[in-house]
């Protein structure tokens with residue numbers, strides 16, 4: 001297959017490039033490099049089945065070749081990023097999805113949308129099945145991401161119904177692993193870096209809010225299966241292992257041997273979800289998928305990468 005991955009130089013996009021190349025496909029990565037980085041795909045430079053195009057997908061997308069699949073992963077994705085880039089976030093979810101769907105229609109390519117657990121907002125149903133419509137504040141600061149992705153889902157379904165395009169929608173729950181941006185402000189990079197520097201971990205609020213963290217290789221496997229499945233409506237892909245942010249901080253401190261403890265900060269964003277846990281029954285049934293890597297195992301893989309990155313940047317002494 002010939003696959004276009006928008007956001008291909010981002011955290012998830014670059015892991016998808018690796019997977020599709022490993023399966024023997026041709027991959028075109030497209031990114032405007034606002035939150036993505038060529039560092040994430042530097043190891044693919046010169047690969048005969050890989051090409052990178054720097055382009056902002058909110059503008060008309062021109063690709064010469066035939067395409068079999070488009071994976072639309074371009075978007076700021078961390079709360080700090082989308083609070084910094086609210087208009088770009090709305091534009092890439094709306095205009096960018098429109099352009100990518102238009103390209104899929106033109107090429108008769110399959111289309112897979114990266115959606116998010118944020119479509120459920122601050123949920124009042126727990127855990128969250130795909131049938132839950134969500135609880136989103138459209139005008140709050142987080143609404144720029146949530147509503148952009150909700151619009152993107154609506155547009156994707158409209159293209160499926162109106163133009164008969166083969167579309168898939170993955171609702172991604174908190175994912176972590178190698179190549180997360182160090183300064184993206186999310187809890188995983190923040191805590192790991194603080195721990196490696198021997199600093200206290202900054203819990204926002206009292207730390208009783210929960211998240212369910214999945215390791216990146218599990219997500220990539222779920223997406224790969226979804227693309228080749230018959231699931232034409234959204235599918236949650238996440239790890240149901242749910243932890244309070246305080247428990248998560250304690251785990252990071254234990255695995256890094258950090259003695260500096262935890263501090264509470266009054267920094268929760270408005271509408272920060274109080275709980276989040278995927279119901280993955282649909283992924284189990286339709287994709288025969290379930291996560292394989294638990295939180296400790298995933299962190300044991302991720303922490304050394306952050307250590308190396310900080311050392312490479314001279315921000316941590318060599319060990």
Ligand code: UDP
Pocket residue numbers: 078079080174185186187188190191202203204205209211245267268269272273
């Ligand atoms: N959080 C925290 N300390 C940090 C960064 C985040 O306690 O240094 C909290 C944040 O308030 C939220 C949770 O961790 O409740 C997850 O935040 P993140 O930004 O990783 O992503 P979200 O799941 O909110 O999209």
